[in-house]
Amino acid sequence: xxxxxxxxxxxxxxxxxxxxxxxxxxxxxxxxxxxxxxxxxxxxxxxxxxxxxxxxxxxxxxxxxxxxxxxxxxxxxxxxxxxxxxxxxxxxxxxxxxxxxxxxxxxxxxxxxxxxxxxxxxxxxxxxxxxxxxxxxxxxxxxxxxxxxxxxxxxxxxxxxxxxxxxxxxxxxxxxxxxxxxxxxxxxxxxxxxxxxxxxxxx
Amino acid sequence: xxxxxxxxxxxxxxxxxxxxxxxxxxxxxxxxxxxxxxxxxxxxxxxxxxxxxxxxxxxxxxxxxxxxxxxxxxxxxxxxxxxxxxxxxxxxxxxxxxxxxxxxxxxxxxxxxxxxxxxxxxxxxxxxxxxxxxxxxxxxxxxxxxxxxxxxxxxxxxxxxxxxxxxxxxxxxxxxxxxxxxxxxxxxxxxxxxxxxxxxxxx
DNA sequence: GCCAAAAACGAACGTTCGTGCTATTCTACG
DNA sequence: CGTAGAATAGCACGAACGTTCGTTTTTGGC
Numbered sequence: 001x002x003x004x005x006x007x008x009x010x011x012x013x014x015x016x017x018x019x020x021x022x023x024x025x026x027x028x029x030x031x032x033x034x035x036x037x038x039x040x041x042x043x044x045x046x047x048x049x050x051x052x053x054x055x056x057x058x059x060x061x062x063x064x065x066x067x068x069x070x071x072x073x074x075x076x077x078x079x080x081x082x083x084x085x086x087x088x089x090x091x092x093x094x095x096x097x098x099x100x101x102x103x104x105x106x107x108x109x110x111x112x113x114x115x116x117x118x119x120x121x122x123x124x125x126x127x128x129x130x131x132x133x134x135x136x137x138x139x140x141x142x143x144x145x146x147x148x149x150x151x152x153x154x155x156x157x158x159x160x161x162x163x164x165x166x167x168x169x170x171x172x173x174x175x176x177x178x179x180x181x182x183x184x185x186x187x188x189x190x191x192x193x194x195x196x197x198x199x200x201x202x203x
Numbered sequence: 204x205x206x207x208x209x210x211x212x213x214x215x216x217x218x219x220x221x222x223x224x225x226x227x228x229x230x231x232x233x234x235x236x237x238x239x240x241x242x243x244x245x246x247x248x249x250x251x252x253x254x255x256x257x258x259x260x261x262x263x264x265x266x267x268x269x270x271x272x273x274x275x276x277x278x279x280x281x282x283x284x285x286x287x288x289x290x291x292x293x294x295x296x297x298x299x300x301x302x303x304x305x306x307x308x309x310x311x312x313x314x315x316x317x318x319x320x321x322x323x324x325x326x327x328x329x330x331x332x333x334x335x336x337x338x339x340x341x342x343x344x345x346x347x348x349x350x351x352x353x354x355x356x357x358x359x360x361x362x363x364x365x366x367x368x369x370x371x372x373x374x375x376x377x378x379x380x381x382x383x384x385x386x387x388x389x390x391x392x393x394x395x396x397x398x399x400x401x402x403x404x405x406x
Numbered sequence: 407g408c409c410a411a412a413a414a415c416g417a418a419c420g421t422t423c424g425t426g427c428t429a430t431t432c433t434a435c436g
Numbered sequence: 437c438g439t440a441g442a443a444t445a446g447c448a449c450g451a452a453c454g455t456t457c458g459t460t461t462t463t464g465g466c
Contacts, residue, residue, distance in 0.1 A: 002433065003443060020316035025227055029422065040425085041444040049424060100316025109312040112375035113223035113303025123375060130376075157384045161368025165360060168367065172315040172326060173333075181360045192395075205463065206413060232452065243456085244414040252454060 007045050010035060011059040014052065018060075020100030022110050023053050023118060050117060057121045060103040068092045069132065078143035079194065082136050086186045089163050090179050093170055101171035104129070105164050130156055150193045162186055210248045213238060214262040217255065221263075223303030225313050226256050226321060253320060260324045263306040271295045272335065281346035282397065285339050289389045292366050293382050296373055304374035307332070308367050333359055353396045365389055 013035055018026045028049060032042040046052040068088050075084035093102065100106065108126060111119040133156040140146045162182050169178035216238055221229045231252060235245045249255040271291050278287035296305065303309065311329060314322040336359040343349045365385050372381035 022225065022227065022313060024225065028424065038445045040446070043425070044444075101312070106312045106315070108371055108375045109304070109309045110225060112309070112371065126376060154384050154387060157368060157372060157381070158365065158388050161364045162361065164367055164371065165364025168311055168315065168364075169360060172311045173329060178360070181357050184357060185361050231454065241415045243416075246455070247413075
């Protein structure tokens with residue numbers, strides 16, 4: 001089917017557009033114009049704007065997994081993988097995987113005070129991501145790389161906060177040192193959680 | 204003049220609306236309807252939507268200063284004031300000062316990939332805020348409450364990240380323990396930066 | 407209580423929004 | 437190669453958008 005290919009290319013553009021203009025600011029007319037196709041032709045792929053938004057969230061999730069999460073799974077489980085996730089995240093901001101900054105950070109703050117299926121999809125994605133972060137931390141504990149009194153939920157909260165903070169400082173404020181600051185803060189935090197005697201992995 | 208009073212009440216509603224629907228999602232028609240006045244009558248106060256948005260940012264800034272920053276200035280300069288700022292921030296989220304969560308967190312992520320005067324106003328406000336945070340940290344160093352190797356810009360970055368992270372976890376994910384997590388993380392971080400021998404202020 | 411000035415209104419502008427239809431073009435399989 | 441079915445285009449719709457303008461109502465100093 002050609003439709004599937006078209007649909008995919010629509011979604012790639014939709015995700016880029018939404019990362020700068022927001023999921024609500026995403027417009028079928030603009031999207032169609034930028035892709036040189038008719039509004040109705042594009043519209044037929046989704047049936048409603050909400051379906052387009054939901055598909056965009058899913059497409060963004062896939063890009064995120066491909067660009068940030070899956071590569072980190074190449075590192076050995078435990079501390080190295082946790083470190084790979086953190087570095088991968090900062091690199092994902094640096095590389096500009098989404099032109100308007102992290103799609104999910106933007107979507108999270110856009111929909112945090114609004115009900116509906118789109119919000120639910122974002123919440124589910126973020127729950128999943130935080131859960132994966134907690135799991136990586138738990139693994140590092142199980143491997144004996146992190147101290148046993150480390151609270152996975154707390155550490156995941158802190159790391160994710162620093163990720164979002166880095167995205168904010170880098171993209172909004174244009175702070176050139178934002179990513180370096182985040183890396184420093186993360187390194188210190190991780191080292192503090194590491195078991196004594198563990199040789200810190202060089203950067 | 205009655206106009207000034209009306210303008211102010213328009214802006215209070217505009218700020219509330221924008222905190223849930225975004226500054227771009229803010230609509231003159233909706234705003235007028237909720238205030239039971241005509242679109243044109245409301246419009247005349249600002250002259251353009253962009254002016255309305257700029258005025259809303261300024262009004263939000265004033266509310267923020269009144270609700271979060273000024274109260275903290277009542278605490279003694281140094282460590283206590285820094286602590287008061289942090290606790291005040293978490294309380295500001297808990298109390299729901301803006302119905303859709305922190306106005307500036309939302310605005311920051313909404314405009315982080317878009318140029319224009321509104322973005323500039325948000326950047327200026329955030330620069331100001333981060334600067335104030337750094338200044339409070341510097342004061343705490345000067346008072347001898349924090350270790351001399353503490354980097355104010357780094358610590359301000361970390362604290363602000365935790366604030367935004369708390370707002371995210373609380374409002375989007377509905378994590379009831381989000382504020383407790385943030386408080387724990389902040390306390391640990393501040394204690395780590397405090398000079399040895401300093402008696403930690405009880406909560 | 408008068409009267410200029412300020413404020414609010416009501417109607418309309420052109421544009422864009424999301425969403426239906428119907429017709430045309432293209433694609434891929436038999 | 438022909439043709440059924442998928443994909444896209446064209447057009448129109450009602451509603452809402454920001455904005456303009458002329459009129460009416462309200463306000464506050466004398």
